[in-house]
Amino acid sequence: MQAFLDIFDIYLLEAVINGILLGGVLALLALGLNLIFGVIDVTWICYAELVMIGMYAMYFLVQYYGVSYFIAAPLTILLVAILGALLHYLVIAPLLTAPPINQLLATGGVLFVLQSFATVAFGIDFRNLGIRLPVLAFGDMNFSYARLLSFLAALVGMVAVYLFMTRTFTGTAIRAISQDRQIMALMGVDTKRIYLITSALGGALAGLAACLLVLQYDVHPFVGLSFGPITFLICVLGGLGNFIGGFIAAFVFAEIISLGGLFSDLEWGYVLAFAFFIVMMFIRPAGLLARRR
């Protein structure tokens, strides 16, 4: 035991566990994005901005209207789910037959809109919930309750989505569409409705992530840029549309960021993660779990 501790000192272990906790939320974000990509074949570049709007919603509900956190959370999830459906209805639906690049760029435009809307409406101040959860001390290691709670909630969210996808008719239809887009319409499935439901579900996952992230981070209009790119990298690394690949990639990335941050600044953790990503594109261009054709 002593030898074990000599090699893995306590800070390393703490960083590893914090990485796992961070990975939970990242996996949740990646799941939402993968769902949208897998079913509708569209990448929402503005996904992290939906999370940002959700974080603002939480902030205003809790701080201004004095709603309790546990009532505000479902309201926020509902709001972001509606936003997701609206995004699909207004922007993606007219572009469904356009080249994929145009769809991606249109959501890039939505990114601008949401970011600057937040700047105009809420200003560029950093805001936080004012809820400071205690720190859990375990041996010599410290973990924040916020991270632990987020990790658990993210797991619950993912299990719920998994059950929905496997146990309900709509979920089965969604999985079927992600396998073959053309045939499902012939099988009598209303693809438009399924797309809307999927978009709302993706939005709801963004809303859940917002409720969890708002516990750990301050809200400002550009907060999306701090975890948006990493979410895309996770999805690509896991293989776009591959749920399990995204899940694993989220934890790999979280560990790299957490351990990289241990040895140097947090930014270097990100640099390391980005560099790792580009190296992985050489080795496994179609994602971690890609089947060799």
Added chain:
Amino acid sequence: MTGRHMAWGIGLAALAALPFVYRDPYHLHILVLILIWSFAYTSWSMMGRFGLVSLGHGGFMGIGAYVTALLWNHLGLSPWIGIPISMIAAGALALIVGYPCFRFRITGHYFVLVTLALSGIVLQVITATRDYTGGSLGYTPNRASGNKLLALQFDDKTTWYLIALAVWLGGIVVWHLIDRSMSRHALEAISEDEDAAAAAGVDVTAEKLKITLISAVMTALAGAVYCQYQMFITPDTVSGIAVSLQMVFAAIVGGLFVSLGPTVGAVITILLAETLRIGFGTKAVGWDNLVYGVLLVLFIIFLPKGILGSLLDRLKPQRKVPRAHEQKAVQIARPGT
């Protein structure tokens, strides 16, 4: 064709003569900004018009600006040497990232997201090495004590206007050279169908790498010129995803497929931002991007060829060779032909 050449000649002469006739420093400043950004947007559109949508150009621009400034401040290397070095650096990075992308057929969404990672890396590296680059607070090249020309620092707007005009013109010339070359046909074939192009004997990887290299090197030059002109750069104004998206936006609004499209895009976006800034002052923070975003979405849905592109199509529909999907529509309309 001579008429077209005449028009270009007269237009250029008028542009070159402008600062000697009209000397309002604010308006010249706006024009210089428009020219520098037009050059950057034109560089982006060289790739973008062939379906190679890159969100990594913010990274190339950041490299151009920061490498030049860092070499000047820390090593005292003149920008005359620093700018080529920064362009080589950006080109090398473009090759390192581009080669696996093209070799392993990373296209569409994947390509966009990989290049997104690239601009993320550059932004984070600039922020992380804050001891040298000043981090997110920005960076200022030292004022030259001796020879202004050697340091490429000029105080008057007229000189900068002429430099920016020359650089912009260079960009347009390169655009036209590529437009006339075989590469353009090869790249158009690739953007329609990679496998078919490869089967027809097009070296897909080499052609894509060539255009990526040209585009990245030119973008780095734009960053370096911007840095020398403004004498102040921050990671957010010259690199990162926001800058990349801004390039995409301007190029699409102006028109991707015509040489002056990105320039028109730059004129529209910069004038819009300035008008809002002057009209509303600090209250306008964010409004310009809000308008950009809405316009970008509307343009992609209703006018994907951009303002200038659609205008030219409207003016002379017979000159334009229809692209593959348009030809298909024609065939469906007239069966049997």
